[in-house]
Amino acid sequence: MPPTRLPTITLNTGATTPQLGFGVFALDDEATARAVEAAIASGYRSIDTAAVYLNERGVGLGIRRSGIPRAELFVTTKLWNTHHLTAGEEAGHSLDRLGLDYVDLYLVHWPVSSAGTHLRAWDGLEEVRRSGAARSIGVSNFSREQVDEVIALGGTVPSVNQIELHPLHSQPELRAFHAERGIATQAWSPLGRGLALGTPEIGSIARELGVTEAQAILRWHLQLGTIPLPKSASADRIRENIDILGFELDATDMATIDALTIGRRVDESYYEWA
Template sequence: MTDVPEITLNDGHTIPQFGLGVWQAKPEECVDAVAHALKVGYRHIDTAAIYGNEEQVGQAIAESGVPREEVFLTTKLWNDRHRDAPAALEESLARLGVDHVDLYLIHWPVPSQDAYVDAWRSLIELRDAGKATSIGVSNFNEDHLLRVIEETGVVPAVNQIESHPTFQRFDLRQINQAHGIQTEVWSPLGRGEDLENDTVLEIAESVGKTPAQVILRWHIQRGVIVFPKSVTPARIEENFDIWDFELTEGQMKQMIKLNRKNRLGPDPRIFGA
């Protein structure tokens, strides 16, 4: 098995820099996808309560033969449970069939309901109770981050955000870094759109890799945590086959030039209102 780089979080725990995402993975295909990923060498699985597949993720891990302590497992608190986080996490743990998760995230801030600070206080308590080894947030902008830090004194371990070649988020990554928060990215391939970019295609041809492998390698070299979603065995294997090459400094600069603020997902300022 290839050794995936480990990143140390601000609470002293480590997280594999690469994993499998299961957003939109149907329950009937999720077990096989996670099982295959674990067989290939993945040791980081990212799910969420709203995905509707926590039970299948847990089943795949339990049946894989891979010791639980070797799998980094993330799930997330959905928007309608900000004031009910302890019960929500217990429900997730039951579906996953585990006694704790390695990372628990607030999925969206939903500023309109003004409950994300209360949710964060609950996550701190859940971490202290051993229900989650590390805690963090997802889709938080600078104002959301600063508020939870200022009102609780506890800095999130990670901030999971949309980021891909045409939406690189330099500003928010710098803010995360300034506070010791690791950046995780979702939609790392731009929902497939960025795979057709001429620059990506040219680099892929020059290094003898696929466009997806080039983009994933770019994410790795810029230091973010990434977990592409796939339920196709061949694609799961392809996405993992990025450890035998590196992009040059020139190629990394070419990738930077692709940024055009192309947001594909919801805007955290208004989502969930």
Template sequence: MTTPTIPLNNGVLIPQLGFGTYKLPPVQTREVVLRALDAGYRHVDTAQMYRNEAAVGRAVLDSGLPRDEVFVTSKLNNAFHAYDEAHAAFDRTLDDLGLEHVDLFLIHWPLPAFGRFVEAWRALEEIYASGRARAIGVSNFQPHHLDRILAEGTVVPAVNQVEMHPWFVQQEVRAYDAAHGIVTEAWSPLGRGRVLEDEEVLRIAADLGRSPAQVVLRWHVQRGDVVIPKSATPARIAENAAIFDFVLDDTAMAAITALDRDTRIGSHPDHENRTDR
């Protein structure tokens, strides 16, 4: 499998299909990530909050793949937005991963009530300048959060990772990101499985002889999104990767986009303010 890449605003190439590790127990993570890498994934997404960075790092090292062939993303824990704490937390990420650098490091949530994400961004800018993160970005940021980063920072985020799926298409965020050279990445690209039971998705999948998951992931990549589906099931890991040998026509693309309900599954970024994880 050859996964298409998208150039970030600093020239770094990000594989458009990644493997998510949210809620993967650390004791299973190494084996599951190795299975994904064996299936052809070359992009792995983790986070300090997931507590499985060490297992992800072991899988990357144990895979036998050259380090520059595996794109590794991690994210800053909510508790560490203070400048010094963000630096220290990143150091721990590299130690836990057992890697000399990450390819992408994100602020996981803006935590507007906490009010320190610009301070955290300043730390990430310095980490980026050091070369220990090849690119930096944000996760779950709305345009009004990004306005502050662009006004008060010196580096434009390379990526904005947000909840996005056919029931929540995020057109406003995608348009804002595109206008500022920021790649939009979808977490929960399958709507935690709920959108796979949508009648329109099922119809398109039946017409194409594909699974509903393949159809939804294909819709994402044709829109230009980066996607990070997650599964611990070998067959589904392989199935989710087999999306680059078919194309959705304009009618199917429009039909899936029209499923938008403006419905979130996760927290609203303005309301997620937990710093205890």
């Protein structure tokens, strides 16, 4: 365990989540198990996966290998696009693969609004939550308008919207909207798949503070109030990415990183599902 506990954010359900999670996108089951075990040993207590990643079994294996009690972990998975009408069944399959009785957060992975099924998917997530299979429910990659469509159903307000968010695509308007609605902002690709690393501004801030560029960016996320989900298969990098509590960015540093946003996404092809 690290000497200092990670800060937490309270969701609109009253549940708390660490303000730094560990992502496992594009890792196979065995690599996932090793990475999750290393992440938990380094102090991470929030693990983010998805059915479409095909590594939920690896997440479960890493959790069991860690020896950490289930109650100390915050586990997230996601409903894939082709299963919007069978959320309850798919949640059960995810739990079987994870080897868990419940997840802490279950998300609609993409809205796929062109198919007109995202609201049906949300109805399904409501049932998943009522069944106890998920403690909190939310969305991922939803626009402001799509979130409002969900809220207009009159049921549960999403606890989270997980979006692409990094210094080159910081989405201030959407973050402000989330804050107005009481929705937490999670950040996938918090380092922009490396796009944000190597910028002169972040390099200068990192050198002045004696930290890595990745650490400086992840600290920026914490101070913004977002929940970044960095991923790595390297045990050294996993430990490095969580070591962000011993320094702070000042107002000038924050403004400098804020000013880098140019709306640059990591890959436009991801957004075909929006």
